[in-house]
Amino acid sequence: ARFFKSINRKMVSHMENKALLISVIVCTYNRSSSLKGCLQSLKKQTANKSIYEVIVVDNNSSDNTEEIIKYFTKSRLTIRLVKEKNQGLSFARNRGWKDAKGIYVAYIDDDAIAESEWVEQIAHFLKTHPQVGVFGGPYDRFSPNPLPAWLPENYGTLNLGNKRKLLNTKDDWLSGSNIIFKKAILEQYSGFKTNLGMKGDKILYGEETELLIRLKKMEEAVYYVPNIRVKHLVAERKLSLWWLLKSDYFRNFSISLMNNDRLDLLRGLFYLIKSLFQLPFYLLMLTKDPWKRKLYFGLSNISGSLGRISGSMGNTN
16 A cells, blocks of 8 residues: 555656646636637647646636636636736736746637647647747637628738748737747746736737847747647727727837837828828729728828827827
8 A cells, every 4th residue: 555655646746747838828808708719719629638728817807707717627628717916918928927837838819719739739849849939820810790891801810821930020920819938938038028018908019029029139039830720809899990090000109119219200200291192092092992991001001100109209198
């Protein structure tokens, strides 16, 4: 009996000391209905459940997020709830990797759905490329309702091709909805800048892009892997011209925050004047695009220029 107890203790000790391969991080704020779909996709992964865990970082949700998470704790999915009181996606993402037990940290949005082989494909890439510390893949869009015909054709998607490749992050970027880091790299570079990224209902972007820029400057390899795929929800609130223009404004606002360069004010003014001059040409283009799409392309440049100007002045209102 003592012999078998000793063997059991050694096995438990070995399992406790054996590092988990992947920690999947899902940061969430008041999107319990979408979160359920995300967690369901993580539950249905083809990968062995022993190689990954799921950490849901609740960033002050006031809906039934906790009930959704408790439902999945009854399944075979290894899932943990972590609460982050500092409001903001970057705070939540940083909390996620700090609490992760995995060697690698894989981020997916709470309104995204992982393909069934998502974790398995991550593990396969790590087996063949153990030296790579940052990588990610494409995402397709999905919507419960038909999408308006005027939407830009690739809106809500990211596709950098069908071949695995080393990224030049000056031109190509990975999305925070489908990106994987070696935890040691996040520790080394202190993770995400907390002045960037969504903050509750306040729109900001760019926290993952800013981190990728820093990593590229330090010559860290960043890979695009087309087999690591997710689907991302195009929410109904985002299917309006006003939302797209607002998003363009804050995307450029965020770029100015990243640049922290007063010359962005001059650049913004230059692009604004140029965009105002070009607007009639967009509206009169002899293409088959819907008129509303032409209007969006014309106004998008103006909205983005205003965002660049406002961000360069440090205006967060």
